C-alpha cells in the first residue's frame with residue numbers, strides 16, 4: 001500500500017522533473033575559466049582562514065574565527081587539503097605542507113579516533129599526497145613510489161587502526177584509541193560503511209609497502225559482511241561486529257552504508273578484482289528490485305523489503321556517479337535530475353528530503369557543504385559532455401558563495417530553509433567539495449588524463465608506468481593512481497621470496513604448501529587474537545548502553561526520524 005502510494009507520488013514528481021530540465025545554458029571556454037578562477041579563490045579564502053585562525057587544530061570554526069579538534073588532533077584540514085593544493089597547481093604550498101606534516105604530526109597520541117574517518121581522511125589523504133609528491137616537484141627518495149616519508153606516515157596511521165580488526169568476525173570496531181587500541185568498554189555496534197570502506201586505502205598500502213596485512217584485514221571484513229546479507233540480498237545499517245547481528249535493519253544506499261557499495265565498485269576497478277564486482281552486482285540487483293522507485297532510492301527493511309523511510313539523503317547523491325562507473329548511464333542521468341531538482345528547490349541539499357512530501361525532514365534541514373551531488377556531476381559531465389552538469393556546478397558555486405561565505409571561511413548551513421549557519425567547516429569542504437567543483441570545470445586537469453601522458457620507469461620495476469590516468473578517488477576524494485600499485489609488485493614479490501627463504505631457514509621442516517596456504521587463506525579462518533592486544537568484551541559479558549560509532553551523527557538520531565528505528569528485539 002505504502003509502496004503504491006509512493007509510486008504514484010513519485011510519478012508526478014518525475015514528470016515535473018522532466019519538464020523542468022529543458023535544455024539550458026551552454027558554457028564557453030571563457031566561462032569555464034571564469035569558474036575555475038572563482039573556485040580557486042574560494043579555496044584560498046577557506047584555506048588561508050584555516051591557516052590564520054585554526055591551524056594546528058583539525059578544523060576551522062568559521063563563525064568564531066578559531067579552531068577545534070574534531071576527528072583526532074592531527075591538523076586534519078591540512079592533511080585533507082594537501083592534494084587539492086596540487087590539483088589547483090600550487091606546488092610550493094604543497095611542498096611546504098608536506099614537509100610541515102612530516103615534522104609535526106604524530107599518531108602516537110591518546111585519542112579515541114573513528115576507524116572509518118581516520119582511514120578515509122588521514123590514510124587516504126597521505127597516500128594520495130605520497131603518490132602525487134613527485135608531480136608536485138618534491139625530491140623523492142630512491143625506491144619511490146614504493147617508499148617515501150608520506151607513505152610511512154600513512155602506514156603509521158593505518159597500523160594504529162589494525163587492533164580494531166581483531167574481532168571474531170574480522171569486522172572492525174568503529175573506534176580505536178590511537179595509543180592503546182580498542183577501549184575495553186567500546187561498543188561492538190558499528191555501521192556498514194564502517195566495516196566495508198577500507199579496501200582502496202588498505203590494498204594500496206599493502207601493494208606499495210609489500211606488507212599484506214592491510215589488504216588482508218580489509219578483505220576479511222568485506223567477506224564477513226557479505227555473508228551477513230539477508231535472504232533478499234540486502235544489508236542493514238548497523239551491525240554488531242562480535243555477533244554479526246544486524247542492530248539497525250534499514251537497507252538503502254545512504255548514510256551508514258554508502259561507501260561500502262562505492263568501495264566494492266572502485267576496489268574492483270582499481271584491483272581488477274572480479275570478486276568485489278560480483279558482490280556489488282548481486283547487491284545492485286536487490287537495490288534495484290526493492291529500494292528503487294522511479295529513479296529515487298528509498299530505505300527498506302532488509303529482510304522484508306518493505307519501505308521504512310521514503311527519504312532521499314544528501315549523502316546518496318554519489319550514486320549516479322558510481323553508476324556511471326559501471327556503465328549504467330541512463331539510470332544515473334534520471335536519478336541525477338531528481339536530485340538536482342531538490343538542489344534547485346533549496347539552493348543546496350538538505351540532509352534528508354521527504355520524497356512524498358517534497359520537503360525537508362524535521363531536524364535534518366542542514367547542508368554541511370557536502371560534495372556528493374557535485375561529485376556525480378563531475379562523472380556525468382565526463383561521460384556525456386552535457387552542460388547541464390556544469391549548470392549544477394555554477395549553481396553550487398553561487399549558492400555556496402551567497403549563503404555560506406563568511407569573513408573567516410565557509411560555514412555549514414544549519415537550516416537550508418532560512419540559511420541559518422553553523423560554526424563548522426568540515427575538512428571535506430576542501431578535500432572534496434572544492435576539488436570536485438574545480439575538476440568539473442577543468443576537463444584538462446591531469447586527473448582527467450585518458451592515458452596519452454604518462455611517466456616511465458621510476459619504480460623498482462622496469463615496466464613501471466605512472467600518471468597515465470584512471471585515477472580512483474577514495475570516498476574523501478583523494479585520488480589514487482592504480483598503476484603505482486603495479487610498480488611495487490615486483491618489490492613485493494622479492495620481499496615474499498625473501499620471507500620464504502627466511503622461513504625455510506628458520507623452519508626447515510615446514511613444507512612450502514603450508515607456508516603458502518597460511519599466507520593466502522584469509523577467507524575461512526577467524527583471525528587469531530593476540531592476547532596482548534586483547535580487546536573489550538569477552539563473549540557474554542554485559543555491554544554498556546551502546547554508543548554507536550559512525551560517520552556523522554549517532555544513528556539513533558538519524559534513523560529515528562520517521563519514528564522507525566529498526567532494532568533487533570530478540
Ligand SMILES: *[C@@H]1O[C@H](CO)[C@@H](O)[C@H](O)[C@H]1NC(C)=O
Pocket residue numbers: 044047048089090091092093
Ligand atoms: C599557494 O598557496 C599559498 C598559501 O595560500 C599562497 O600564499 C600562494 O600565493 C599560492 N601560490 C599560488 C601559485 O597560487
Ligand SMILES: *[C@@H]1O[C@H](CO)[C@@H](O)[C@H](O)[C@H]1NC(C)=O
Pocket residue numbers: 110111112177183185186
Ligand atoms: C576514550 O574512550 C574511553 C572509553 O570510552 C574513555 O575512558 C577515555 O577517557 C577516552 N579517552 C579520551 C582521550 O578521550
Ligand SMILES: *[C@@H]1O[C@H](CO)[C@@H](O)[C@H](O)[C@H]1NC(C)=O
Pocket residue numbers: 232233285286289
Ligand atoms: C524481486 O522481488 C520479488 C519480490 O518483490 C522477488 O520475488 C524476486 O525474486 C526479486 N528478484 C530479485 C532479482 O531479487
Ligand SMILES: *[C@@H]1O[C@H](CO)[C@@H](O)[C@H](O)[C@H]1NC(C)=O
Pocket residue numbers: 497500501504512
Ligand atoms: C624452501 O624449501 C623447499 C623445500 O625444502 C624448497 O622446495 C623451496 O624452493 C625453498 N624455497 C626457497 C625460497 O628457497
